[in-house]
Amino acid sequence: MSAAKNKPLDDGSAWFGAPARAIKAPSAEEAAEQLEALGDCAREADLPRLAALAGSGTPLAAFLAGVFAQSLYLRGVARREPAILDRLFDQGADARLENLFDKIENAARSDGLTEAGLMADLRRLKAEAHFLIALCDIAGASDTRATVMRLSRLADAAIGAAVRFLLREAHDKGKLALPDPDDPETGSGWVLLGMGKLGAHELNFSSDIDLIAFFDPEAPAIGDPYEATDLFSRLTRRLVRILQDRTEHGYVFRTDLRLRPDPGSTPLAIPVEAALNYYESRGQNWERAAMIKARPVAGDRTVAARVLKELTPYVWRKYMDYAAIADVHSIKRQIHAHKGHGEIAVRGHNVKLGRGGIREIEFFVQTQQLIAGGRFPELRGRETVPMLACLADRGWISDEARDTLSAHYWFLRDIEHALQMMTDEQIHTLPEDDDGLERVARLRGFASIDDFSSAFRAALKDVEDHYAALFESAPQLSSGVGNLVFTGDVDDPGTLETLSNLGFERPSDICRVIRTWHFGRYRATQSAEARERLTELTPALLEAFGATKRADEAILRFDEFMRGLPAGIQLFSLLQSNPGLLRLLATIMGAAPRLAAIITRRPHVFDGLLDPGLLSELPNKAYLAARLEAFLQGAVAYEETLDRLRIFAAEQKFLIGMRLLTGAIDATRAGKAFSDLADLTLGAALDAVSDEFATRHGTVAGGRVAILGMGKLGSRELTAGSDVDLILLYDHDETAEDSSGAKPLAPSHYFARFTQRLIAAVSAPTAEGVLYELDLRLRPSGNKGPVATHIDAFRAYQQKDAWTWERMALTRARVVAGDPGFGETVTADVAALLAKPSDRQKVFDDAREMRSLIEDEKPPRGLWDLKLVPGGLIDLEFIAQAAVLTGGLAGERSTATAELLARLAPDFCAPQMRDELVEAFGLFMGLTQVARLCLTGEIDPDDMPPGLADLMLRNTDLPDLKVLEAHIEETSQRVRKHFDALFRGTHG
Known part of the structure; x- marks a missing residue:
């Protein structure tokens, strides 16, 4: 028994070796509630010491109340397993963790152990260790480095135990002949390399673990080398199942094998020689960077050491080749694209991938390691902060950069841990609401949201500033732009060579375009001062456009943009003084044809980028409403109001897109912003039409209208290019006859004409374009029915005549504009209609039949057709909609597909299936948002702008397009399997 039990219990010293950090609950009432619940659980489990502590009023009790008030996950563990806390009276947390690590490492040694038994043991032990690691971290008993080391050690122990179990079982069944069954890993030939944060001993609290599995066919344990690929692939698949599958005991670690060579076409376990041949002949620079962190975590250490030794010349090159230099420049461009766009938002910011975040520090360190690690072996370490120290030493x-970035790295990792400790989910995005943000702040010991926000924003800004300085001060890999002469009519040979070196394929044509600028043939370049500024800017422009890898296209789009500019001095001066804006403009021209077309047609939308608060303000409904109200002020004429709405919507769509392009918001937030913008502008158009229509036709007694948003508008998942699906509903007094105006109309005729006027107001082209393309086909009876629907007819149709697909579509219905009181009535009606009992089997059969019909009539154009591909967005939407109709939700109904999937009830689908569906929807919707933002047509992977590919990879945190394609394929196949299981009733 530890001496810990003899220490005082009032401040946590007995448990943590030092007083626990003060973590406050939001209120005294909530603190008392948490402690009362803990005391009840302790008494039920016959744990009198813990019950006494819960009622003690000591700092330790207050600490526990604060932690459980902020973290749903930790609170749940403590209430389910209060004995975990009670054991700390006898053995301090550090000693108990050592004991748990030892138990996990030896979990596979029991005779007669089954796979199910091992899975249960690992999950139980991991849950306790996970809980204690979090508690020590929050208490301040372990610093962040110790926390990530412990989490990594926990993963190592679990992987090792599972590997030893599988090897020993294969030996017992005669599949392998292990040299020493008591030491199954040695001589087995099976190698498990930990990659990423696992390899670097830097796991986060709810991290996936990245593994690569190799095997040596000549290892002593292997009898038939020709069967080894199949054997070790099956063992690797079972390893993933042991670690990842959710059971009643939870899971151990989500496991990712996508960093293996060519994951779309290789087995799960790869022969060593095949892997080495791949890396030496086809390996890419992102794979070199990934291998920096590779570390043997289980299996045959002799083979692992040989593999890593043979990979040394591949990873650590003494001289950089031109392709590697180009890749490093590409990495630098991605980093620069985030720089210099005003203050950084706190709410909704991605701590890992956002501006000034964790990934930027890690990315920089790995890039410098690739450049210099071949010559300086001390720069070959796996851990981020020690490598910052080495970079400073060299x-x-x-x-100062080392100290600042090191401190902020651990600070940001702290915030990441706090986010994940709240619900044990792999999230990196800060909450947008006060309650969520306050919980994060309190878990990290901040007194208020303001204090936390100030510290967080300062850290991000420091990282961003140092990041730029780090690249600017690093050894230069290029010798400057070179010769550039655009005078006269004859091309200068040196200039043609320079343009060619910068990446332009038709240098002579580019010379002709630039001469057009300098000859003052556009309004923007007619003044001498504008031409002087442009001359000074041209080298930087050409370098920025050359860096897009679509240099010719980019500069031709910029030429179109210039042609429409009314003046140029202000823009050229701005670009000269703001390199970040110049790079962003180049990115738009080279990577996002759709956005380039917008600013070419409407150069004024670019003005919005000059707002210094642009990227620090979340484009939520309140923000957009305030700006719309200001923009519409002073508009008197009906036509002027409609034009202003079009201008406002175009500019705000562009600015929401810019936030997505720069990483200031993620795809989910962008979908909500595009939808909020549609709600507001449709509402303003409805008001304008109501006023205008009433001047001629008056009003109908008791007349009220509401716009019911359907499809992606209803689910708040609009993209930059979405049409808008809606239904217009109306009501009036039963006794109402003709309207009251100079040209009276009967009520049905009145609202039909009113709706036609609204359609024209929104979708008719004017000099400012269209506001939205409208689709009213989801109204009762579709195109055959009236464009406006009386609420009674709507109710009757939905109750008696609606097809299953129409009821499924109704699950996304949301009132977006109109009379508030009538809107509440419609909302209640929709809820009642959806609550009506459904024939579960009929819904499933009809949904399956509809999906099959869509597949026959509109087959997908390929893997990247994320909506129509089997297992794509339609499958996911159908699952969510069917769950609403058949009572398959746990919790309140939502119209958002992601939220519906996250709320699927355990009796509708297993928790692991639910999690996989949520993850798949996030992947597909995120890619769709980015593609719709940047492209006017469909995604063509063979002709994708490199900048768009970079953006997709950044948003998915994957290193290469082939890896992303393999991930899409694997994910869609998994979703289709779940779809079939759910709708054919074959799930468990």
Whole structure:
């Protein structure tokens, strides 16, 4: 028994070795509630010491109340397993963790152990260790580095136990002949390399683990080398199942094998020689960077050491080749694209991938390692912060940069842990609401949201500033732009060579375009001062466009943009003084044809980028409403109001897109912003039409209208290019006859004409374009029915005549504009209609039949057709909609597909299936948002702008397009399997 039990219990010293950090609950009432619940659980489990502590009023009790008030996950563990806390009276947390690590490492040694038994043991032990690691971290008993080391050690122990179990079982069944069954890993030939944060001993609290599995066919344990690929692939698949599958005991670690060579076409376990041949002949620079962190975590250590030794010349090159230099420049461009766009938002910010975040520090360190690690072996370490120290020692960065980035790295990792400790989900995005943000702040010991926000924003800004300085001060890989002469009518040979070197394929045509600028043939370049500014800017422009890898297209789009500019001095001066804006403009021209077309047609939308608060303000409904109200002020004429709405919507769509392009918001937030914008502008158009229509036709007694948003508008998942699906509903007094105006109309005729006027107001082209393309086909009876529907007819149709697909479509219905009181009535009606009992089997059969019909009539154009591909967005939407109709939700109904999938009830689908469906929807919707933002047509992977590919990879946190394609394929196949299981009733 530890001496810990003899220490005082009032401040946590007995448990943590030092007083626990003060973590406050939001209120005294909530603190008392948490402690009362803990005391009840302790008494039920016959744990009198813990019950006494819960009622003690000591700092330790207050600490526990604060933690459980903020973290749903930790609270749940403590209430389910209060004995975990009670054990700390006898053995301090550090000693108990050592004991747990030892138990996990030895979990596979029991005779007669089954796979199910091992899975249960690992999950139980991991849950306790996970809980204690979090508690020590929050208490301040372990710093962030110790926390990530412990989490990594926990993963190592679990992987090792599972590998030893599988090897020993294969030996017992005669599949392998292990040299020493008591030491099954040695001589087995099976190698498990930990990659990413696992390899670097830097796992986060709810991290996936990245593994690569190799095997040596000549290992002593292997009898038939020709069967080894199949054997070790099956063992690897079972390893993933042991670690990842959710059972009643939870899961151990989500496991990712996508970093293996060519994951779309290789087995799960790859022969060593095949892997080495791949890396030496086809390996890419992102794979070199990934291998920096590779570490043997289980299996045959002798083979692992040989593999890593043979990979040394591949990873650590003494000289950089031109392709590697180009890749490093590409990485630098991605980093620069985030720089210099005003203050950074706190709410909704992605701590990992956002501006000034964790990934930027890690990315920079790995890039410098690739450049210099071949010559300086001390730069070959796996851990981020020690490598910052080495870079400073070698003079690559300043001591101040090392200290600042190191401190902020651990600070940001702290915030990441706090986010994940709240619900044990792999999230990196800060909450947008006060309650969520306050919980994060309190878990990290901040007194208020303001204090937390100030510290967080300062850290991000420091990282961003140092990041740019780090790249600017790093050894230069290029010798400057070169010769550029655009005078006269004859091309200068040196200039043609320079343009060619910068990446332009038709240098002579580019010379002709630039001469057009300098000859003052556009309004923007007619003044001498504008031409002087442009001359000074041209080298930087050409370098920025050359870096897009679509240099010719980019500069031709910029030429179109210039042609429409009314003046140029202000823009050229702005670009000269703001390199970040110049790079962003180049990115738009080279990577996002759709956005380029917008600013070419409407150069004024670019003005919105000059707002210094653009990226620090979330484009939520309140933000957009305030700006719309200001923009419409002073508009008197009906036509002027409609034009202003079009201008406002075009500019705000562009600015929401810019936030997505720069990483200031994620795809989910962008979908909500595009939808909020549609709600507001449709509402304003409805008001304008109501006023205008009433001047001629008056009003109908008791007349009220509501716009019911359907499809992606209803689910708040609009994209930059979405049409808008809606239904217009109306009501009036039963006794109402003709309207009251100079040209009276009967009520049905009145609202039909009113709706036609609204359609024209929104979708008719004017000099400012269209506001939205409207689709009213989801109204009762579709195109055959009236364009406006009386609420009674709507109710009757939905109750008696609606097809299953129409009821499924109704699950996304949301009132977006109109009379508030009538809107509440419609909302209640929709809820009642959806609550009506459904024949579960009929819904499933009809949904399956509809999906089959869509597949026959509109087959997908390929893997990247994320909506129509089997297992794509339609499958996911159908699952969510069917769950609403058949009572398959746990919790309140939502119209958002992602939220519906996250709320699927355990009796509708297993928790693991639910999690996989949520993850798949996030992947497909995120890619769709980015593609619709940047492209006017469909995604063609063979002709994708490189900048768009970079953006997709950044948003999915994957290193390569082939890996992303393999992930899409694997995910869609998994979703289709779940779809079939759910709708054929074959799920468990």
